[in-house]
Amino acid sequence: MDMLEVMLEGPRARGAFLLRSLLEPPWSLRIEDEAALAVVSVTRGTAWLLTDAGERHELGAGDLAIVRGPGHYTACDRPSTPPSIVIGPGGECSSSADGSPLAEVWGRGVRTWGPGERGDTVLLTGTYEDAGETGRPLLAALPDVVVLRRDAWPSTLPDLLAQEATIDAPGQRAVLDRLLDVVLISALRTWFAGRAEEAPGWFRAQGDPVVGTVLGLLEAAPERAWTVSELADRVGVSRAALGRRFTELLGQPPIAYLTQRRLQLAADLLLESDATLPTIARRVGYGSPFALSAAFKREFGRSPQEHRRGGLGARTAVGG
Structure with a gap:
């Protein structure tokens, strides 16, 4: 019995929210979407993830982070940059200054968004709004942020997901759901395998x-x-x-x-x-x-x- 597979029956993408963000410094996004789990991949440039608990994680191109919700966090070009954009439930984007909506104003094509066209930093974010009750043991076993460096997890899956995210075709939402699940499973499998003695009992028990x-x-x-x-x-x-x-x-x-x-x-x-x-x-x-x-x-x-x-x-x- 593959217990990781069993636990992942809960957090499974079903019309998951997926977005490419084209960002140019200074930038800072306050994430308050209440999602159960988020997968954040840096496809270009660098980014910082700051949790409300005080954790700081610097990510480079090719790095991937899994953020456990529903706590809030900040993604930014550097820790000193104050948030200018708030991401709410359902991926709703608004200005932190006056609350004005930004999703349509900064739309850059299929599942792509940002204040400019260049995108010195490009983030791909996939969120699971609900992990289900069966996924609770998995979430409980994760820290607030799991970081996988490209040299430790040289997978091409995030790149494939990023490519598919810009395609608008019949059945594409199902394709993206499946790919996001595969990215999550592969990343967690690698992370747990590297921490066999620290892994939760259900993982070691198998x-x-x-x-x-x-x-x-x-x-x-x-x-x-x-x-x-x-x-x-x-x-x-x-x-x-x-x-x-x-x-x-x-x-x-x-x-x-x-x-x-x-x-x-x-x-x-x-x-x-x-x-x-x-x-x-x-x-x-x-x-x-x-x-x-x-x-x-x-x-x-x-x-x-x-x-x-x-x-x-x-x-x-x-x-x-």
Whole structure:
């Protein structure tokens, strides 16, 4: 079971916001889009990323950053340049001085924007507005900013994404969604692989012959009425040994992990499908919609119906 692939089921591009920014010094963008995750690639020039927590990252051409949201941050030519542009939810661009909209004024063609034509610095930014509940373990494992230098990750994928971003053709939005996902997966795989000992338990667990096998069973069939005894029999260890090894790596026993994953899957299904609550309950292993509703409210503090209404409303508000 590839646990990185499993976790990335949440943050998946679906009509993701993608933009090339042509920038000339002095420039500074205040990013307040509330996105769950952003991928920022410098295709020309240099840029700084400043987080509200005080982190400073200088990026050169070919470098890529993954910014964990929904916190705000600043992208600029140098740390001393004050923000002149604010990027809000849905990629809405406005002047920080008077709030006037800039998206149409500074439009430079297909998915391209900036105050000038030259673009001493060119940024390609792709944002995931929502990572889903299933993507929460992935986001929790990331720092505020992940930086991959071109020499450590000499991938041509960002260049391909930048080329495709300027094309306006049938099906292009789907092409860009797929490419953005591939960029994110490839970058995170490289970043996690270089930090094997610091990687989260779910990433390290996939290499464990006992816990990795059990994770595969649980993720492949979360609707099944698994017991610790059955899982232990499948991997040839005692219940106690399985519980101990699983908890050491995942921070909780197998059935507690399964319960959490079932509820995360249910939360995403409520927003991504029009399936009824009884159907979702069956798909994630609950005997009735009432049992799912009770467990859902304990986990998230709201009913499945409230979750579905609130999530769809938020997506509509940002044009998703």
